[in-house]
Amino acid sequence: MKPIYVTQPTLPPLTEFIPYLEQIWDNKILTNGGTFHQQLEQALCEYLGVKHLALFANGTIALITALQALRITGEVITTPYSFVATAHSLLWNGIKPVFVDIDPTTLNLDPDKIEAAITPQTTAIMPVHCYGYPCNVARIQDIADNYNLKVIYDAAHAFGVKDNNGGLLNHGDLSVLSFHATKVFNTFEGGAIVCPDEKTKRRIDHLKNFGFVDEVTVVAAGINGKMSEINAAFGLLQLKGIDDALAKRKMIDARYREGLKNVAEIRCTNVGKHSANYAYFPIFVEHNRDALYEKLKANNIFGRRYFYPLISDFPMYRGLPSAAQSNLPVARQMANEVICLPMYANLEPEQQNFIIELITTGEKNECK
Numbered sequence: 017m018k019p020i021y022v023t024q025p026t027l028p029p030l031t032e033f034i035p036y037l038e039q040i041w042d043n044k045i046l047t048n049g050g051t052f053h054q055q056l057e058q059a060l061c062e063y064l065g066v067k068h069l070a071l072f073a074n075g076t077i078a079l080i081t082a083l084q085a086l087r088i089t090g091e092v093i094t095t096p097y098s099f100v101a102t103a104h105s106l107l108w109n110g111i112k113p114v115f116v117d118i119d120p121t122t123l124n125l126d127p128d129k130i131e132a133a134i135t136p137q138t139t140a141i142m143p144v145h146c147y148g149y150p151c152n153v154a155r156i157q158d159i160a161d162n163y164n165l166k167v168i169y170d171a172a173h174a175f176g177v178k179d180n181n182g183g184l185l186n187h188g189d190l191s192v193l194s195f196h197a198t199k200v201f202n203t204f205e206g207g208a209i210v211c212p213d214e215k216t217k218r219r220i221d222h223l224k225n226f227g228f229v230d231e232v233t234v235v236a237a238g239i240n241g242k243m244s245e246i247n248a249a250f251g252l253l254q255l256k257g258i259d260d261a262l263a264k265r266k267m268i269d270a271r272y273r274e275g276l277k278n279v280a281e282i283r284c285t286n287v288g289k290h291s292a293n294y295a296y297f298p299i300f301v302e303h304n305r306d307a308l309y310e311k312l313k314a315n316n317i318f319g320r321r322y323f324y325p326l327i328s329d330f331p332m333y334r335g336l337p338s339a340a341q342s343n344l345p346v347a348r349q350m351a352n353e354v355i356c357l358p359m360y361a362n363l364e365p366e367q368q369n370f371i372i373e374l375i376t377t378g379e380k381n382e383c384k
């Protein structure tokens with residue numbers, strides 16, 4: 017059997033991409049906010065139900081720029097249970113990350129633990145909608161309002177996730193998306209900042225283009241964060257198939273849940289059906305997670321232990337007081353138990369059955 021990885025991009029037929037390339041070759045505009053860039057911003061605003069959105073070359077530069085746009089300094093409260101870019105974006109801005117433990121159900125920042133971590137240096141909260149599961153946005157906003165803090169969501173996993181008020185991405189001061197090849201919606205590499213008003217969008221557009229406002233005016237020490245026309249064109253094409261891809265993911269999610277429901281020592285997540293984009297399928301293995309991980313690997317199934325190790329365990333973070341073992345017990349337990357199983361639109365039912373069988377027929381100490 018061919019290797020099965022945790023994810024695989026959905027690629028439209030190559031012939032469908034050719035007309036986009038022809039248009040780029042005709043226009044000879046390769047980047048700097050060309051037609052496809054404008055069209056994709058517009059199309060994503062409509063699809064995601066957001067007012068303004070600025071495309072970026074990748075999600076990490078978008079995170080770094082979001083922090084710059086709001087002039088965040090000092091300390092920022094964030095989660096250790098995420099991809100390392102979340103905290104790296106803080107370090108790149110000279111900001112001190114302060115890690116707060118997560119809620120065992122949502123796997124996101126535990127709102128009950130945020131206040132205790134606030135100091136006079138705290139200027140913002142950077143929560144992550146981990147696996148696309150919504151944070152408790154109402155509680156987080158309450159705390160932010162009480163202490164006059166900004167909220168920047170790392171929404172890299174949360175493409176298209178809805179909540180009761182429509183788009184989840186409308187919460188906080190800014191939300192940041194990633195369109196990396198491994199994400200639900202991809203532009204090879206790419207990202208975006210969702211912002212509530214035109215003024216903020218303008219500032220972000222300046223920042224992602226070296227700070228240029230016009231030919232001779234530079235208003236900030238900006239960076240080059242622009243998305244190229246080829247990436248934007250691919251995004252437009254990818255967007256046409258996104259609903260179909262999400263529907264397929266939903267079926268795969270249901271099949272895993274059904275197939276694994278009787279395995280006593282494996283927990284699946286339970287965060288409510290309306291609020292998911294089926295971006296990931298994490299399972300939590302109570303004992304001996306790595307034995308199951310290795311067994312899958314030996315059978316050419318490459319699950320990933322997202323998010324192990326915790327960000328707070330990496331060398332540039334582990335000396336921080338908030339990285340202490342005793343501060344993050346829930347995050348640590350989850351990191352020690354998690355395996356993200358293969359999840360992508362074109363995962364075949366036979367492949368999925370094989371994965372489920374491997375898990376359910378394990379020896380007692382491996383997965384029962």
Ligand SMILES: *Cc1c(COP(=O)(O)O)cnc(C)c1O
Nearest residue numbers: 074075076099101102172194196
């Ligand atoms: C993927 C990801 C990022 C980084 O996005 P890139 O587009 O790869 O730079 C940031 N945060 C989280 C939680 C991610 O999963």
